[in-house]
Structures are given as structure tokens and as C-alpha cells.
Amino acid sequence: MAMATSPYTLLLKNPNLTPLKNPNFNNPISTTTNTNPRFNLAAKPVSIKCAATSQTQTPIQAPPQTQTHQDRVFNFAAGPATLPEKVLLKAQSELYNWRGSGMSVMEMSHRGKEFLSIIQKAESDLRTLLNISDDYSVLFLQGGATTQFAAIPLNLVNPNDTVDFIVTGSWSDKAFKEAQKYSKPSVIWTGKSEKYTKIPSFHDLEQNPDAKFLHICANETIHGVEYKDYPSPKNEECGAIRGHCCDHQERSDRNAQEITPVMLDYKIHADNNSLYNTPPCYGIYMCGLVFEDLLDQGGLVEVEKKNKKKAEILYNAIDGSNGFYRCPVEKSVRSLMNVPFTLEKSELEAEFIKEAAKENMVQLKGHRSVGGMRASIYNAMPLAGVEKLVAFMKDFQARNA
């Protein structure tokens, strides 16, 4: 979920860990006799995005008079990014006094019964959404994917262990570079020479047989390439973790490296149910509201249908423009979430972005490393936003062809 306050959600598979729903909140692994618990990390996708269309909105309370639907812009930023209006209105209605508790969520002790109910509901809804079994722990972490680029090798491998990376864009490249501090990573495929517009076919990949994990980034937000299915690691003990915009597959039978900062130690967070120190409480609360909203919409199956439709009409507009608009990404691996495109007449790009902003479609400028435009159309971007963008693109083309 792309928002400023979102914690990084991580799944840990460990048969020795009592899942969070266990009422014993202080020492969930105290019931085991294994003093050196194995961490087998495996995955279900956690790259949750939230969606709401204006049709389905039933605001908890009317927004203040100066804040109406018409005042909203369509925000195409890649992250932080747009949130469902319904979620924002609910958060607004209870910011000052959360459900009669007499305080804001921001003021609550993270060990008080009020916040425990929030984090437990968020986890429970996430488990429902993603069908996460009790074999997995769910961790709510802060510091973003960049922190996990260090935490993953620190927790899962020894400094001399080999690990494999597929580099499909900026994020997997950053993950590879950070892993060099804590392991022996090797890049088994890179899309750099083709400007990160492709995803490799898996059967051609030469994986290191001893690699302790295979790291991939499921969706590169800057370059707009996305895995449509997933490679099988050669080392069959591999599990997988996926979170935020980046995917990882890995395994481990060890505790964290000795040099691991306590705040990057998965076992400590798992043992403390993400409450070792003060967690990002408000971010967890907002995640919970988004999870609830996704369930209200019918879950990920329904949301994916909407997302496919949104992406289809945008890519069709690009591909049907006779070259006026261009998307560099190979068609079979185009991201449903982040759509980069350029103008054949690149000198018009600044004008395109400026005119779109005047019509309340903002943050369409491409990442500085890529240029051009980028429309991020996460779950919370309404269909109406994409339709408005496509109409604008056609009009802009008619005026500038």
C-alpha cells in the first residue's frame, strides 16, 4: 500500500511461532522447547493496494462544508499515493476521538486495549484478504522497503552465503546493492541494457544451486514492469516473502546476524507481535481501514477486475494513438499499477503535465531517472480518474498532432 504512513507488512513462516491471534501477547514462542527456532520464510503476495470507486462510497459522516467531492484532485503519484475517499472520511471523523475512547489513535498507548484491538483487527482482515494461514506471522514494520533490503539478508543468511538477484529496475538494483553488505549476492539477470523494459523467462535463468534465496521485485514502480507469474527457486527449501512494492523469495535456518540492529531483527518483532517498541500506530490504523474497505468491495478478486479494466483502457489509449503516446515496456509484462509513457514529440511533455494539472490530474511527471510521464493507478484510483485522463490524452493529441 503506497501511503506516507504505511508500515511494511511482512509475513514470516515459522512453525515454532504462535500466531498473533494467540491471546498470550508477551511471549508467543514460550510454549516451544526449540531454543533455536528455524525461520522458514514463505509467502503469499502482500503487495496490497486499496481501491474505491466513487459509486460505492457511503461516507461515515458528511465532510465539512468546504470539503466536497469536487475539491478532490486525481492524484497519479507513485507513492505516497491516493487513498480511498471513504477511508479518508472515516479517518477524519474519528481523528479527534476514536470511537468514544476520548482520544485520537495518535495518542493511544500501543499497549492499551484500544490500540491492541486496532492492530489485531488489521491483522485479522489482512489474513482474510490474502488467505494467510496460521503458519505465518504477520509483522508490521517501519522504514519502508529500503530498510528491508538490509533486514532480509541480515535475518536470513550468513555473510558468506550466496544469494541470487533478478534486476528488473531501480528497486531490485537497490536491493542487490544493499545485500552486498551482508551476503554474497549475484545478479543472475539484469534488464539494464534494455532500460528495464522486460522480465526474463524463467526457464532460461541460471540460478546458483547453493543460493539461499532468489530475490525479485514483483512490480517496479519506476520502470513499470511487473511479474505476471513467479519463478521457482532451484533450492527447494526456499520460501518467499513479499511486501510493499518488492518481492523476495528466501529461506533461513538461522537467527539474525550478530550485527543486526535490534529494530531490524525479525525474530524480535515476531516475538513481540510487532510491538517491541512503539510501532507506527497511525499507519497501522490507516492500513486497517484500507483492508476493511477492500473486504467491503468483495476482496482482491473484485479489486483486480477493476484494476485490469483501468489498466486496459489506459494502455489501449497509448497503443491506439498512432505513436503520439508510447509506452516503452514490453506488452506482456506491463504493470497494472504504474504506467510510464512518453510523447513522440518530447518537447510537448512539460505542456502535457501542466495542462493536466490545470484539470486536476496531478503528479503525472515521470521519475527523474526515466523522464516522460507516469500514471500510477493503484487500487484507490477510481475508474473515473483513468477515464478522465484518457479523455484528456485524446483531446491533447487532437490539439497537438
Place this chain on the structure above:
Amino acid sequence: MAMATSPYTLLLKNPNLTPLKNPNFNNPISTTTNTNPRFNLAAKPVSIKCAATSQTQTPIQAPPQTQTHQDRVFNFAAGPATLPEKVLLKAQSELYNWRGSGMSVMEMSHRGKEFLSIIQKAESDLRTLLNISDDYSVLFLQGGATTQFAAIPLNLVNPNDTVDFIVTGSWSDKAFKEAQKYSKPSVIWTGKSEKYTKIPSFHDLEQNPDAKFLHICANETIHGVEYKDYPSPKNEECGAIRGHCCDHQERSDRNAQEITPVMLDYKIHADNNSLYNTPPCYGIYMCGLVFEDLLDQGGLVEVEKKNKKKAEILYNAIDGSNGFYRCPVEKSVRSLMNVPFTLEKSELEAEFIKEAAKENMVQLKGHRSVGGMRASIYNAMPLAGVEKLVAFMKDFQARNA
């Protein structure tokens, strides 16, 4: 500032760093020719707490009808903790649409002009509040003090460097233990045998002459001891950093250790003006509102007066109870912020906490490692809250003496 979403604010002194207010936001040290900039870290106190009394409140807009002043509890939690009502009402009024931008602060790109105006205003107000000169960089970091317990030695010393710790409670003890991973720390004084009720006198301290920094915790939130003035490190090159609840004094003439996760590298955050990756945007926004509120009250001098009065009436109530209530902390080093106390009849403590909660005074239970009660009376706790607590204490005593 004790709130769930608050980033850890850090001051870095470095003559080679262009301060944040420099309009060149991308590479603030590019103007220097020094390729190995020295990090001299020095300090002004950053343990900002926020205060507002109900008298001074001029809400931006009326709260929704179900949310009135009367619904508020007095929240004595040690962190996350109470925030000024004025700040909460302002945050509520602009949660859905920040100042006509058409989006919530949570949805804004951290590189967009709207959020840049928020972080720059927050920094500018903090500089005014604490009289921070341009010699210092201000960093907004996430992960709390526990993350900094690792980051400080990682950034400031070599693995074999000696560093000194004064251990006055749980937080300085945690900092010492984490520093063992990245340096050679030695405890030059500990209050453990006296249950952390004291602060040492400085002239008796045997500091290691080679110590690269001297680490102290200015205010121990669990044990309620607070430095009233500060020791001078023997090594005169020492500077100091103070942030959150914990204080540090340190120096450095080197870059971070090679094993430092990129997200814990001060130089990277300084070079990127706290925007290396997505920062805790909403937390920074809330900090900015609190800083503004503190300035509106007349700055820290005025707020300190209020805080001294609040602490005085509470400690007087304890000390004047003929032993019914007891505070274990030596009088000269009692915290103005966190007031631990016990009942002579300890069997009544649970009843005390329960009855107080019925009268809307919550989170008075002491930390599990200490027991008894704890009243945290940070800046945002109104005088009326402390007065109500003291009246309740007298009544409870009369009924149970």
C-alpha cells in the same frame, strides 16, 4: 515528542553541510570540495514536548457534534501520549483536503511542492523554537530511539573505539547493550543497585580519556529521573546530539561503518534532507503542527513555566500525603515529565487505577518493570488534568487512609 507517528528528530553539526533551508534540495554538500566531510555532532536539546491548555484553544472549525471537549479523557500514557486539542482539531479539519490541495497529507508525494512546504516549515519552526543555527542539519528519522541506539555508534565510531555510558534507567541500558554490537562501550556509572532513582554527580565520574562519546539519557521515561544539567565530556572534541527521550553526546570524524544499513546512515539522510526514501510524512506534518502550537504559546520558556507548575503540584501532593503516596526518585533529579509513584498500601494500587479511569483519567498504571503508578504530564497535558488528578488523589486518600 511522544506520539505514535512522531519521527526521531536529530541534529547534525557539520560545517560542510549546507543547511536544509538551502534551495538546492538535491545535493546540499555538492558545493564543498571536501570529499571526506567530518561529522562533528553537537547538540541543543530536542526533547520537545507540546503543551496546550483548554483556555488557549481556538479551534479551526467546530468538531463534529459527537466530539466535544467533554468527551476527552486525561491521558497520562508515557508514549504515545496526549496531544494538544488545538493540534488535533486542526489535523482533523484538513485531513481530507489539505489547504485546498485536493488531497490528504497522507497522499502527497514527498517530493511534491505541498509536502516540501510542510517539512520546510516544520524544520524552520523547530530551528526557531530551539534556536538551532545553520551549523546544524536537522534530520527527521523513523524507527524511534531504539533505531538510533544502533545508528549512533554505526555512524560515529569505529568498531574498536571506546565509548562511555551513564546508565540511569531502562533506556540508557538498552542503548548500552545495542552499542556493544558496534563499539566498545563501558558503563562508567549505573544506578541499577539503587533501582534507578538517582543521577550521578559529574565531578566524581571516571570518564575514559579516549572515549569517542559520552552517552546519557536526559529523561528516563520509565524510572522518572532527569538530568537537570549536563556533564562535560572529557574528550573536548565531543559534541552532542539530543533527541526524543534520550540524549547522546558524541563526536565523529568518519563516515558510517561499512555494515551500516543505508536507512541508518546519517550522511545519506543529511545529503537528501530527510527525503532519501519516503519519510514518515504524516508524522512530520503532525510535528509541524505541534511546533507551531509551541511557538504560539510563546516558545519553550513559557511552556517550561507551565510544566514546572504542573510537576510541582503533583510532587507536592505525593510528598504531602504523610507517606500514603511515595515517589522513589531522589528529589533533585525528579522528571518534570514522568512521575512514578506507589501507594504505601500497595494492595490498593489496582483500585486507584480503576477508580481514576472511571473518572476519565487513563493510563496511570506504572511500567511493568517498575510497578505502581506513573503519571506522564508532557507539554500537552493541561494543568486542569494534573489538578484533577491531585484532587482525586486527596479524595482517594481520605477514603482509604
